Amino acid sequence: MKVTLAKHGGQAAALNLGRPPRMVDADTLSPAAAGELARLVAAAKAAPVAQEKPNRGGDVMSYTITVEDGERPTVLKQSDTGMSAAFDALRSWLERHSADK
Numbered sequence: 001m002k003v004t005l006a007k008h009g010g011q012a013a014a015l016n017l018g019r020p021p022r023m024v025d026a027d028t029l030s031p032a033a034a035g036e037l038a039r040l041v042a043a044a045k046a047a048p049v050a051q052e053k054p055n056r057g058g059d060v061m062s063y064t065i066t067v068e069d070g071e072r073p074t075v076l077k078q079s080d081t082g083m084s085a086a087f088d089a090l091r092s093w094l095e096r097h098s099a100d101k
Contacts, residue, residue: 001026001034001069003041005094008062009079021066022098033097040090041067044076047086063091 006021026034044065062079065087078087 001067003094004066005091005098006064009060022094024094024097040093043086044090045074047084049078050082050084065090
């Protein structure tokens with residue numbers, strides 16, 4: 001399973017332009033880390049999308065997490081103004097463990 005995290009918008013939007021998404025390949029992880037990633041992905045897929053809060057202006061970030069595990073990728077999209085706890089946990093984990101730090 002390969003999981004990528006792309007960031008869009010926010011105050012640092014110009015810094016994110018041209019930067020590749022952060023990627024984690026479960027095949028390169030320890031069994032414990034791969035299991036944790038699988039649990040986080042399953043929780044994020046199952047969690048309902050949180051209710052969007054009123055826009056806070058130009059500092060709002062949006063995130064796209066793409067899970068490649070099988071024939072068809074799963075794409076999860078959420079933002080700072082409407083993010084489930086499960087999506088946030090996966091996003092944070094990916095930021096800590098991705099190849100692009």
